[in-house]
Amino acid sequence: MASNAAVPFWRAAGMTYITYSNICANLVRNCLKEPYKTEALTREKVHFSISKWTDGKPEKPTIRSDSPED
């Protein structure tokens, strides 16, 4: 079992486990055969609706569609 001494290379480079795991998952999805690949990529699309607040009131929200990181 790894003790404190041996950290994985990605953690030593400053990456968190979640980032590592998401990168691995994206790489696997990009290697899928055709119908499965488009299903997987559309399933993982994320949309954000962001609104800045000033003086306690929200301004008009903007929608940002963040495509998954490569």
Added chain:
Amino acid sequence: MLRQASRLLARAPILAARARPFSTDLPAAQSADATFTEAWAKVIPNMDPPKTPLSFMQPRPPTPSSIPSKLTVNFVLPYSSELATKEVDMVIVPATTGQMGVLPGHVATIAELKPGVLSVHEGTEVTKYFVSSGFVFIHANSFADIIAVEAVPLDQLDANLVQKGLADFTSKLSSGTTDLEKAEAQIGIDVHSALNSALTG
């Protein structure tokens, strides 16, 4: 009240029969709130007590005193549950410490998974999935929970894309400047070589 009494009586012998309980052994969880129902019965004896959240939950299966014959596997992904309490003979998981075979009666373990092939053995059938990363929790009562972010059956993988990806990341590793770029390239190489050996092995 009688139902709970029989359940409580059934629990006690299991604990008494075990000579030296391990810290990983857990007793069967109660499935009804005894103190609440008793207090209710004192105040309103004529009505049935309402169900508490505890009674909706399935009780944790107790650790049996002899090794069970089958391993119960829960294999879940963020978007679907592939296997839900399926009884199998063995699973081989790609742990970071190597391929780990899990049989019924395996010692309680938590293992981190690396990108690799997960195979589920039931009788003579073997189902294989490529898992991107995740964890496996093996409990003392021969239940195994495998959680992964992405898992695909091997026939959904495209060998050409895997080869191309491997070549791309190998070149990125040598051209990377910052630690982060090099780490990403190394991750790419690891994942693609695991995919490659899954497809060819």
